[in-house]
Amino acid sequence: MKKETRNILLTCGVLLLIVCICTGLIALTGLGISFITPQETSIAIATDKLPTPLPTLASTVELDPSIAQQMDLIQSQVISIRGLEPSFAVPRTLLTAEQLLENVMNDFLSDYTPEEARQDALELAVLGLLPQGFDLLDFYTELYSEQVAGYYDDDVKAMYVVKGETFGGNEKITYAHEYTHVLQDQIYDFHGGLGYTDENCQIDSERCAGILSLIEGDAVLTESLWFQTYATEKDYTDILDFYESYESPVFDSAPNYMQEDFIFPYMQGQAFVQSLYDQGGYAAIDQAYQNVPVSTEQILHPELYPNDKPIPVMLPDLTDTLGEGWTELDRNVMGEWFTYLILAHASDPNFRVNDSVAMNAAEGWGGDTYLVYINEETEEIILVMVSTWDTPRDLDEFYEAFMQYAQKRWGEPFVDPVVGNAWQGSDYYNSFYITGNFSTWILTPDAAFDKIIKEALP
Numbered sequence: 057m058k059k060e061t062r063n064i065l066l067t068c069g070v071l072l073l074i075v076c077i078c079t080g081l082i083a084l085t086g087l088g089i090s091f092i093t094p095q096e097t098s099i100a101i102a103t104d105k106l107p108t109p110l111p112t113l114a115s116t117v118e119l120d121p122s123i124a125q126q127m128d129l130i131q132s133q134v135i136s137i138r139g140l141e142p143s144f145a146v147p148r149t150l151l152t153a154e155q156l157l158e159n160v161m162n163d164f165l166s167d168y169t170p171e172e173a174r175q176d177a178l179e180l181a182v183l184g185l186l187p188q189g190f191d192l193l194d195f196y197t198e199l200y201s202e203q204v205a206g207y208y209d210d211d212v213k214a215m216y217v218v219k220g221e222t223f224g225g226n227e228k229i230t231y232a233h234e235y236t237h238v239l240q241d242q243i244y245d246f247h248g249g250l251g252y253t254d255e256n257c258q259i260d261s262e263r264c265a266g267i268l269s270l271i272e273g274d275a276v277l278t279e280s281l282w283f284q285t286y287a288t289e290k291d292y293t294d295i296l297d298f299y300e301s302y303e304s305p306v307f308d309s310a311p312n313y314m315q316e317d318f319i320f321p322y323m324q325g326q327a328f329v330q331s332l333y334d335q336g337g338y339a340a341i342d343q344a345y346q347n348v349p350v351s352t353e354q355i356l357h358p359e360l361y362p363n364d365k366p367i368p369v370m371l372p373d374l375t376d377t378l379g380e381g382w383t384e385l386d387r388n389v390m391g392e393w394f395t396y397l398i399l400a401h402a403s404d405p406n407f408r409v410n411d412s413v414a415m416n417a418a419e420g421w422g423g424d425t426y427l428v429y430i431n432e433e434t435e436e437i438i439l440v441m442v443s444t445w446d447t448p449r450d451l452d453e454f455y456e457a458f459m460q461y462a463q464k465r466w467g468e469p470f471v472d473p474v475v476g477n478a479w480q481g482s483d484y485y486n487s488f489y490i491t492g493n494f495s496t497w498i499l500t501p502d503a504a505f506d507k508i509i510k511e512a513l514p
Contacts, residue, residue: 119150123223130228131235133286138278139338140239147214156218157201163209165196167254175385179428182437182499184402184465185313195310202306205230208237210246225287225294232282236275244345246271262366262391265321266349273325274341277333280326312408313401320393324355331358352393353421366391367423367444369494370514377512378429378438378505386428390441392421395454399461407465409457417457420450422493439499440509454495458488475506 119127127148135141151159173193180186205226206217215234220227246252250267257264283291307315328349332340347362354361366389375384390398400414409417424443430436445451459477462469466479466486476489485503487510489496496513500506 119148120223126223126228127217127231130231130282130286134232134235134278134282135239137281137285138236138239139342140243142239143242146208146238149214149216150219151216152219156204156206156216159216160200160204160207161197163211165193165200168193168196175430178430178435178437179386179439181403182428182439183398184404184407185397186311187403190311195306198306199310202304206234208234208241210237210241213241225291226298228287228291229279229283229295233275233279236278237271240271240274240345250345250348258388260350260389262351262389263348265352265391265393266355269321269325269328269352269355270341270344270349271325272321273327273329276322276326277329277341311403312405313397313403316397316401317393320352320355324352324393328355328358328361351389352391356392357419369423369425369442369444371425371427371440371442372512372514374427374429374438374440374509374512377508381431381433382429382438383432384427385430385437386426388426390424390426390443392418395421395424395443399457402461402465404465407461409461409464413457413460417454420446420453422446422450434501436501437499438501438505438509439497440513441497442513443495444493445495448493451490451493451495455490458495458497462486462488475510478503478506 170193173191173196177186177190177192180192181188181190186192204218206215208215215238217231218227240246244250250271252264252267252271307318310318329341329344332344336343344361349355349361351366353366354364357364371387373384375382396414396418399409399417400411402408408414422444424441426439426441429438443454445454459469462477462479466481469477469479469488472478475487477487479486480503483501485500485506487496487498487506498506498509500509
């Protein structure tokens with residue numbers, strides 16, 4: 057599953073999020089009640105304190121002067137709210153929706169090959185998160201065509217903006233979000249400073265998920281504060297009109313886990329950042345960039361940040377043990393969030409564990425390592441997942457939840473005094489057992505592989 061592929065949405069202004077965020081604002085302020093004005097908010101900022109003169113952003117296509125002026129003003133307002141000063145002006149490129157999609161595909165999906173997508177789909181299907189034969193690359197392409205509204209490219213340091221007839225509330229709040237990314241990148245350096253790179257994500261996807269949640273949560277908070285402080289009544293109306301007419305058939309058709317995971321860095325990330333903001337304002341958020349969250353557990357439970365770190369789980373390389381034809385496809389950490397998704401958001405609704413049961417079971421996560429091996433000739437997959445838990449009670453809760461999941465997915469197990477709980481199917485063999493404070497899930501083509509893997513594990 058190379059979970060870092062989900063992070064390709066890092067800097068995209070996603071239309072769906074406008075709906076989610078602004079619906080939340082509407083819920084807080086009330087429909088048809090007094091409209092929020094700068095004077096009514098707790099973070100009102102005097103306009104005479106905005107930085108002047110404002111750096112002018114270049115554009116490869118000449119912007120309408122009034123739109124360019126509005127963009128420059130939003131930039132100034134975001135700088136004032138966020139408290140970060142830009143070190144240079146970034147180019148601003150105006151594109152049609154078609155050009156923007158092509159740009160995003162070239163930037164974010166050009167290195168994601170059909171073969172990698174096929175392998176990821178096989179792995180996610182083994183985990184029960186995707187149906188067999190799901191075309192992951194095609195789905196990502198369709199999703200981008202539906203969701204992208206504009207983005208900041210942290211590789212070339214440029215803003216890309218959808219060309220439209222107007223620059224209303226939707227476009228403004230997107231711009232506020234994306235310009236926050238400009239400031240974050242210039243001050244903290246996504247790649248060099250934070251180490252947020254594809255290579256690092258392949259090694260430690262949990263740390264990348266933590267960084268991504270910090271970055272996006274910060275941008276969501278900032279755009280929300282911008283909206284509360286500076287949006288006009290017309291902007292507010294634009295959002296309401298957009299919300300009433302918005303449709304997202306591609307996203308709505310996405311596998312259940314993907315819908316949840318798609319919004320995690322924005323929603324759960326915003327909640328994490330909000331907890332920092334409540335403690336110490338943006339100074340506390342800035343401090344988090346010096347000591348980034350390293351797991352989804354810390355994002356889900358801000359009270360555990362920064363001290364509760366994942367416990368390393370060491371597993372051997374099984375390539376030689378498995379024999380000819382087998383190669384290691386993936387080695388990483390599942391984390392609390394994906395452990396929860398496996399239990400509660402399986403592709404088949406009949407496999408899903410009650411949400412609160414799954415959430416409670418995953419909360420005791422202490423650390424894990426999972427291995428995935430593939431036989432390209434047969435397209436068979438082997439999965440090994442070993443997790444450690446904070447307390448014996450946490451282990452028991454996960455055991456009970458996983459057994460519920462397993463029985464829904466594979467039926468009643470047979471119990472072997474050596475193997476533990478096991479399930480035999482026509483093309484799979486599963487076992488699940490606990491030793492000490494560890495739980496182990498092994499999924500293989502047959503019992504023979506299960507046996508040699510158990511003998512190789514510590």
